Amino acid sequence: MASEANKSCLVQKLSHYAELDEEAIGHLERLEREERSYDEQQDIYLGGDRRDDLHVVKKGWLYSYTDLPDGRRQIVRLHHPGDIVGFEGIAFHHATTSVRAAEPVVLCPFPKSGLDVVFESSPKLTALLFTLAVREQVIFVDLIRAMGRMSARERLAYLFLNLLAKLRITNTDMTDTCRLPLTQTEIGDVLGLSNVYVSKTISRLENDGFISRKDGNVTVLREDDLANFCDFYDRYSDMDVSWFPQS
Amino acid sequence: MASEANKSCLVQKLSHYAELDEEAIGHLERLEREERSYDEQQDIYLGGDRRDDLHVVKKGWLYSYTDLPDGRRQIVRLHHPGDIVGFEGIAFHHATTSVRAAEPVVLCPFPKSGLDVVFESSPKLTALLFTLAVREQVIFVDLIRAMGRMSARERLAYLFLNLLAKLRITNTDMTDTCRLPLTQTEIGDVLGLSNVYVSKTISRLENDGFISRKDGNVTVLREDDLANFCDFYDRYSDMDVSWFPQS
DNA sequence: GGCCTGCGTTAACACAGATTAAGCCCCAGA
DNA sequence: TCTGGGGCTTAATCTGTGTTAACGCAGGCC
Numbered sequence: 001m002a003s004e005a006n007k008s009c010l011v012q013k014l015s016h017y018a019e020l021d022e023e024a025i026g027h028l029e030r031l032e033r034e035e036r037s038y039d040e041q042q043d044i045y046l047g048g049d050r051r052d053d054l055h056v057v058k059k060g061w062l063y064s065y066t067d068l069p070d071g072r073r074q075i076v077r078l079h080h081p082g083d084i085v086g087f088e089g090i091a092f093h094h095a096t097t098s099v100r101a102a103e104p105v106v107l108c109p110f111p112k113s114g115l116d117v118v119f120e121s122s123p124k125l126t127a128l129l130f131t132l133a134v135r136e137q138v139i140f141v142d143l144i145r146a147m148g149r150m151s152a153r154e155r156l157a158y159l160f161l162n163l164l165a166k167l168r169i170t171n172t173d174m175t176d177t178c179r180l181p182l183t184q185t186e187i188g189d190v191l192g193l194s195n196v197y198v199s200k201t202i203s204r205l206e207n208d209g210f211i212s213r214k215d216g217n218v219t220v221l222r223e224d225d226l227a228n229f230c231d232f233y234d235r236y237s238d239m240d241v242s243w244f245p246q247s
Numbered sequence: 248m249a250s251e252a253n254k255s256c257l258v259q260k261l262s263h264y265a266e267l268d269e270e271a272i273g274h275l276e277r278l279e280r281e282e283r284s285y286d287e288q289q290d291i292y293l294g295g296d297r298r299d300d301l302h303v304v305k306k307g308w309l310y311s312y313t314d315l316p317d318g319r320r321q322i323v324r325l326h327h328p329g330d331i332v333g334f335e336g337i338a339f340h341h342a343t344t345s346v347r348a349a350e351p352v353v354l355c356p357f358p359k360s361g362l363d364v365v366f367e368s369s370p371k372l373t374a375l376l377f378t379l380a381v382r383e384q385v386i387f388v389d390l391i392r393a394m395g396r397m398s399a400r401e402r403l404a405y406l407f408l409n410l411l412a413k414l415r416i417t418n419t420d421m422t423d424t425c426r427l428p429l430t431q432t433e434i435g436d437v438l439g440l441s442n443v444y445v446s447k448t449i450s451r452l453e454n455d456g457f458i459s460r461k462d463g464n465v466t467v468l469r470e471d472d473l474a475n476f477c478d479f480y481d482r483y484s485d486m487d488v489s490w491f492p493q494s
Numbered sequence: 495g496g497c498c499t500g501c502g503t504t505a506a507c508a509c510a511g512a513t514t515a516a517g518c519c520c521c522a523g524a
Numbered sequence: 525t526c527t528g529g530g531g532c533t534t535a536a537t538c539t540g541t542g543t544t545a546a547c548g549c550a551g552g553c554c
Contacts, residue, residue: 495554496553496554497552497553497554498551498552498553498554499550499551499552499553500549500550500551500552501548501549501550501551502547502548502549502550503546503547503548503549504545504546504547504548505544505545505546506543506544506545507542507543507544507545508541508542508543508544509539509540509541509542509543510539510540510541510542511538511539511540511541512537512538512539512540513536513537513538513539514535514536514537514538515534515535515536515537516533516534516535517532517533517534518531518532518533518534519530519531519532519533520529520530520531520532521528521529521530522527522528522529522530523526523527523528523529524525524526524527524528
């Protein structure tokens with residue numbers, strides 16, 4: 001199934017950080033045996049659901065979100081091809097967030113127990129997954145910093161730069177443009193802003209020549225200036241994998 | 248060193264989630280062999296430092312924080328006895344945040360390689376550390392939700408409830424009161440608020456009978472109401488450890 | 495072809511929380 | 525004993541962002 005030409009995103013992503021042997025790759029490919037499609041705006045599962053399986057994203061964007069009782073919503077994570085969705089299921093019986101497709105998506109569901117095999121037979125893969133979990137924490141910390149102490153302009157700059165950095169890992173040919181299949185309301189829910197203010201602020205960023213927009217795509221025009229402006233660090237290309245066990 | 252009477256906080260904390268055998272306990276105790284004291288407001292290390300060791304907190308509160316170039320500050324994590332500080336060091340060569348003592352503290356430094364032994368020899372402990380890393384993510388998500396979509400009142404309610412829930416794990420005799428060795432400026436830096444508004448908001452919570460204060464201690468008077476008010480979930484007492492390997 | 499619905503834009507107005515500043519208290523150090 | 529600094533409180537003022545609403549546009553559907 002995964003010829004060189006059509007390599008799994010998951011394998012591609014993990015290979016970016018460590019050389020994987022045949023066996024490890026086999027484990028990963030088994031996680032993507034099954035496929036399932038979802039429509040735009042369809043919920044994959046809801047917070048509170050009893051969860052038994054995780055998903056590898058094969059195609060499309062999704063997001064994890066939580067609602068407050070009165071309807072306010074916060075999107076807490078964006079998921080892209082190659083990501084594993086629902087990892088928190090490892091620590092809790094019930095889902096802590098809901099997950100929704102931002103556009104039509106294809107997912108590969110696999111049972112929690114699929115990970116047991118990995119943990120037992122591949123120390124290297126275990127170390128890698130562990131490292132990715134820790135990195136995820138660091139990315140959350142960056143977001144907390146942005147939401148706690150940055151203006152709307154800075155937060156949007158941060159979002160765009162972070163998206164570019166993340167997507168570049170699996171799309172090695174990507175330059176400074178990316179698709180943005182999110183409404184401005186959704187962007188606001190990521191950054192803790194209102195849809196109206198997102199609109200106004202993006203327009204200002206565009207007028208000031210930091211970015212440009214064209215049919216659903218965003219281009220970052222002055223990446224260094226933007227990075228400087230919101231004190232951005234790329235957490236995706238600078239990981240320590242030196243301590244990983246061999247096998 | 249760790250008699251029943253004077254059990255290590257780390258062992259106590261981890262034992263709360265899984266039964267640990269002699270060998271595992273031995274591993275953990277080796278992490279706490281060395282001790283070092285720090286003064287109030289002393290930095291343990293700074294963001295950007297090359298890091299080779301982690302610390303177990305033995306006594307006192309600390310926090311991780313980052314500064315923006317212009318001096319704004321965000322505190323991203325509070326550390327208490329039994330916590331392991333610097334876990335992110337596993338994924339990055341350089342510290343991504345600074346760590347400071349909120350009061351006089353005692354830490355047990357140990358080298359990164361101290362964890363290798365754990366990973367190699369105790370699958371159960373590995374699974375537990377993994378689970379704790381994932382739980383940490385969930386707690387970050389809760390904080391992001393609070394900072395993105397909640398009012399100052401709600402955020403403070405969240406902070407107090409979360410502190411209680413966390414401290415109850417290691418202080419089984421704790422009821423509804425806890426010490427709060429943080430200035431209001433520091434609390435503001437945790438929640439993304441100004442010190443002045445923290446003062447005003449805490450006073451209002453007190454006037455409204457939700458909490459009371461007495462020489463550096465906070466008492467939560469109507470815990471259920473508060474939990475309801477900020478839609479709080481206790482992430483500390485509800486983890487799934489059923490899948491852990493035996494040994 | 496006409497209608498509906500959802501998204502983005504713009505503008506007017508409202509408000510939560512930031513900022514600045516002053517006063518008080520406590521405590522450490524001279 | 526005095527002094528200075530840090531933390532907390534309170535008040536006045538300011539501002540960034542939210543809210544509401546109206547409009548235009550595009551796409552899907554009958």
